[in-house]
Amino acid sequence: MPAFDLISLAILWSIALLALIQTLNATGAIKAAISGIVTVIIFLMAIFFSFLKVEGYGTFLSRELSPSAIIAANIAANEAMAKERAADSAKVSFDAKPATIELSSSAKKEALNSVERYVSHAEKIADEALDLAAQIGDIDALPNDISEPNREKAESKALAIRNSTAKVNGKATTLFHPRSLSELHQQLIRATESLRLAGYALHAYTTLENAEDRKTQFEQSKRQAVSAAKAITLYKTALGNVIVK
Known part of the structure; x- marks a missing residue:
């Protein structure tokens, strides 16, 4: 300076x-x-x-330490380093080709196994979800003059179904799935989420005192259970079409 x-x-x-x-x-x-x-x-x-x-x-x-000389020296050094890195990269890529081919074969085998495992676990979750949807569909409306013991019994049953629907939704959400089946897996997650909401609506129905609110929750649980069952059925059909090559 x-x-x-x-x-x-x-x-x-x-x-x-x-x-x-x-x-x-x-x-x-x-x-x-x-x-x-x-x-x-x-x-x-x-x-x-x-x-x-x-x-x-x-x-x-002095000429050796002038700014232009220093800049020129830096440019030359950077070009030399870039050429050296490019040569090293090409050498590494060439040497790694056999290992890459072997890894690709191993990864392909692992991917096939992954699809098979996913299909196996997903089918069990779908069957469990369909069973819960059917349970919700079989529940009848409670009579207006229901006794307290019977109301508590109905509430206990609804609570068990609610917890089961939440559990099956959690299984679907956390199930590992191959990237190639991501869109298909999202169908299962959405369907079980609808089922979970049906379970919550059913339990709320058995705990409410207001007749109008109870009716709303009961009808909602039925609609969501039917919607979930249809979505899961379509999902199982698509899952059956998955071909493991």
Whole structure:
């Protein structure tokens, strides 16, 4: 940063001249002596740094260390490094070809096994979900004059169904599936989610006191159970068409 150095040097010489003027204007022997000593020190510092500046400036402007030479050297070094990395990359790719072929074969076998495992587990979840949907569909509306023991019994049964629908939905959500079957798996998740909501609506129906609210929840549980059953049936049909090659 030569510009900053020149400015600093100019400031230092300005201070030296001001010290000299202060010394010339000093009154009294003690003040004159102190001012003279300070002025001499500042002048020596200015001379010393001026000498360093002259020497360093010549070096800075030398051809080997000029900015254009430094930039050119950096560009050449970067190009050499890029060529070296490209050569190393090509060598690694060539050497790794046999291992890559072997890994691809192993991955293909693992993918086939993964599809088979998914189909097996997904079928069990779908069958469990269909069974729960049928249970909800078989439940009749509670009579208005139902006794408290019978109401509690109905509520306990509805709670068990609600917990089961939530569990089957959790199984579908966490079931590992191959990427190739992602869209198909989303059908199972949506269907079991609808079933879970049907279970919650059924349980709410058995706990509510207001007749209108109870009717709304009961009808909702029936609709969602039917919708879930249809979606799961379509899902099972699509799952049966999955061909493991």
